[in-house]
Amino acid sequence: MKRLLISSIKEIYSWLIRLLSNSNRQNEVVEQVCYLMSFPNNDQGLIEAIQRHYPIVVLYSKSCKDEAKLLEKKGVSIYCLDTINGLINGMKQLSISKIIVADNYFACLGDITFKETQTVYQLWHATGAxxxxxxxxxxxxxRSKKDKERFKRVYNAFDYVFVASKKMGEVFKRSYxxxxxxxxxxxxxxxxxLVNGTKTNNQKDKRHILYLPTYRDRIPLEKWLLDIEGVSKQLNEHDLLQVKLHPHVKLTQEMTMENVEWISSSQSADDYIKQSDVLITDYSSVAFDFTVANPDKQLIMYWPDEVIYEEITGIQKGIKQDFPQKVVYTPTELLEQLNSNQPIDNQRFNQLWNTYNDGKATSRVVGEIKKVMDGEK
Structure with a gap:
């Protein structure tokens, strides 16, 4: 019953988007960029870089409200897609914008009839997968046949995708x-x-160990969450374990352990990535961010639930061979790797996945947009 209700709501949403798209069909396309935002801190200056050349409007999900409001103060027009008025106005902006940039899968894109003079880019929200x-x-x-058809309509709406490597390009060829x-x-x-920014560590006498796990909504917590208390007891006085969990993960023992700092879910992980000496993660793309920011720092991949995760979601084939170190599966293996004296070299991993992440990506993305605006593409 619940699944039927959700499916019906999605069908009504698709009908509404098609209706709005048809009503805006006669609108003239102008030299404007429309940015669809669902991930906070994902553009990191790209929107402002585009704004220096072209008018830009932002259509945002409510999770990005704070970031959108800051952009509004800088002269960017914003519309929340989670409100009726925002959706109606947003569909109009999509109908008149020559360039559309999306940072995620947006269901509405599959039901909009774009004109030949419009170009839709997928920016995505991760540098690797x-x-x-x-x-x-x-x-x-x-999922049902109808759901799969809806997914493909969205994938087919994109003309191009910006990627950081041929590896990620191959992923999009398979995935989209x-x-x-x-x-x-x-x-x-x-x-x-991350490449150009200043790295700061206010506690230079400490080894900063950052734990950033991926949230799983269909796998029990005890199957994947690191034994934070147990690991913290094995750390020495010069170690600081910094833990940033998903907002949905609530632990009763927070703020009660020595050598452990709990990072608020509202704080950006990027600031901690740049100052950390070690990153412990699992299936999160933060691994790629960490190695590009810290080419000589230790990346530990902790996969205690690999079999279950592979069955439910799926893991990129061959990715384990790309990592700088072997994947670990138990707290004991993790501690052994953490305290090993093996030299750290993320160069090969970065060459494979961060090939074009050289600190100049924003200018190249803006350059691609300019080619279309100038009629060169």
């Missing part, structure tokens, strides 16, 4: 059905500040 998504997502494969011509090797603009 460990888990499978799109057409390869194991969960999506089990893209062709070689749709892959733009520009680099991931969000990483520019």
């Amino acid at each position: 460990i888990k499978q998504f799109g057409l390869e997502d194991k969960a999506a494969m089990k 059905g893209f062709s070689d011509e749709q892959i733009l090797l520009t680099g991931f603009s969000r990483t520019d500040h």
Whole structure:
């Protein structure tokens, strides 16, 4: 019953988007960029860089409200897609914008009839991929035929995708059905500040160990969450374990352990990435951000639930061979790797996945937009 209700709501939403799209069909396309935002801190200056050349409007999800409000103060027009008025006005902006940039899968894009003079880009929200998504997502494969058709309509709405490597380009070819011509090797603009930014560590006498796990809504907590208390007891006095969990994960023992600092879910992980000596993560794309910011720092991949995660979501084939170190599965293996004296070298991993993340990605992305605006593409 619940699944039927959700499916019906999605059908009504699709009908509404088609209705709004048809009502805006006669609108003239203008030299404007429309940015669809669903991930906070994902553009990291790209929107402002575009604004220096062209008018830009932002259509945002409510999770990005604070960031959108800051952009509004800088002269950017904003519309919340989670309100009726915002959706209606947003669809109008999509109908008149020559360039559309989206940082995620937006269901509305699959039901809009774009004109030949419009170009739609996928920016995405990660520089690399460990888990499978799109057409390869194991969960999506089990959805209804109608759902799969809806997914493909969205994938087909995109003309190009910005990527940081040929590796990620291959992922999009499999996940979205893209062709070689749709892959733009520009680099991931969000990483520019990681490459160019100043790294600070206010506690230089401490080894900062950052734990950033991926949230799983279908796997029990005890199957994947690191034994934070147990590991903290094995750390020495010069170690500081910094833990940033998803807002949905609530632990009763927070703020009660020695050598452990709990990072608020509202704080950006990027600031901690730049100052950390070690990153412990699992299927999160933060691994790629960490190595591009810290080419000589230790990356530990902790996968205690690999078998379950592979079955439910899926993991990119061959990714384990790309990591600088072997994947670990138990707290004991993790501690052994953490305290090993093996030299750290993320160069090969970065060459494979961060190929074009050289601090100049934003300028290349803006350059691609300018080509279309100037009629060169």
